[in-house]
Amino acid sequence: MPAANSARSLLAFALLTGFVLVRAADPVPPSPAPVATLTPLPAVEPPPEPELAHLMATLQRLTHKLALSADAGNAPLAAFYLHESLEQLQTIQNEAPEYENHPIALLIDRLARPAYADLQASLNYPVTPPPPASREVLLRGVDQVIASCNECHAATRHAFLRITRGTETNPFNQSFLPAPPPAP
C-alpha cells in the first residue's frame, strides 16, 4: 500500500523535523541583551561584617544622654537612657559577638554589664523609687559605666578611644532638666 506508506513516512518526517526543531530551540534560550544599568547584588552574597563602630556610636550617644540626665539630677530620664543602653548592649552582643578576634559578647557580660549595677540599683530600675536618686549618686553610677567603656577599649586594643562624661555643654536639641512639678 504505497499511499499509506508515504503518508506514514511523511508523518515520521514531520515528527522528526518537529522534534529536531524543538530540541534545537529548547536548550539555547535567547541570550539577554547586555544591560548597562546597575543590577542588584545576588541574594547569595555573604552578609557584610557587622559595623561595630556604628553600634558603638549609638551606645556613645545613649551614654552621653545618660550622663547629661544624671548631671541634671533627672532620675526618670536617666532610667530611660539606662534602659536604652542595656538594650543596645544586647544588640551589640547579638550582631557583633566577635570582632577582630575579640570576644565582644563575653566582654560585655563580664566587664560592661556589671558596671551598670550600681546605677541600676540607685534607680531601682525599672521602678524608679521615691525619692529619686540624687545628682551625685547618679553621676557616680555613670562614672562607673564610663570607666567600663574605656576598660573594654583598652582590652580590645582601642585604648585611644577615651570616653568622658561630656556634660560641660549640651549639644542636643533636647532638655535634660527634670520636669517642673505640677502646678498646685
Ligand code: HEC
Ligand atoms: C566589649 C568591649 C567594649 C565595650 C564594653 C565598649 N566598647 Fe566601644 N568599642 C569597642 C571596640 C572593639 C571598638 C572599635 C570598633 C571598630 O574597630 O570598628 C569600639 C569603638 C567605640 C567607638 C568609636 C566609634 C565612633 O563612632 O566613634 C566609640 C565612640 C565607643 N566605642 C564608645 C563606647 C562607649 C560610650 C561605651 C560604654 C558605654 C563602649 N564603647 C563600650 C569595644 C567596646
